[in-house]
Amino acid sequence: xxxxxxxxxxxxxxxxxxxxxxxxxxxxxxxxxxxxxxxxxxxxxxxxxxxxxxxxxxxxxxxxxxxxxxxxxxxxxxxxxxxxxxxxxxxxxxxxxxxxxxxxxx
Numbered sequence: 001x002x003x004x005x006x007x008x009x010x011x012x013x014x015x016x017x018x019x020x021x022x023x024x025x026x027x028x029x030x031x032x033x034x035x036x037x038x039x040x041x042x043x044x045x046x047x048x049x050x051x052x053x054x055x056x057x058x059x060x061x062x063x064x065x066x067x068x069x070x071x072x073x074x075x076x077x078x079x080x081x082x083x084x085x086x087x088x089x090x091x092x093x094x095x096x097x098x099x100x101x102x103x104x105x106x
């Protein structure tokens with residue numbers, strides 16, 4: 001059965017969450033949290049999306065996003081793939097960091 005398409009309507013609120021593979025930590029040290037937040041800031045400058053609230057826990061995160069014209073798909077792809085690459089290099093590991101694709105509840 002194919003995945004359901006994401007709903008990309010400007011102005012829609014999305015509760016976005018993702019967790020580490022096998023519920024492992026995705027934030028181990030302070031630098032990990034800082035890197036993730038800086039990536040969000042950088043992506044927000046290039047995107048019409050807004051972050052209204054966020055919470056970062058050691059093995060998962062939550063974001064409340066008001067979507068802009070392009071939706072949240074590309075925005076989240078840039079954040080998560082860049083962060084995973086950076087995390088893997090920083091902690092000398094390889095492979096997937098996140099479990100499945102991120103979850104988005106409208």
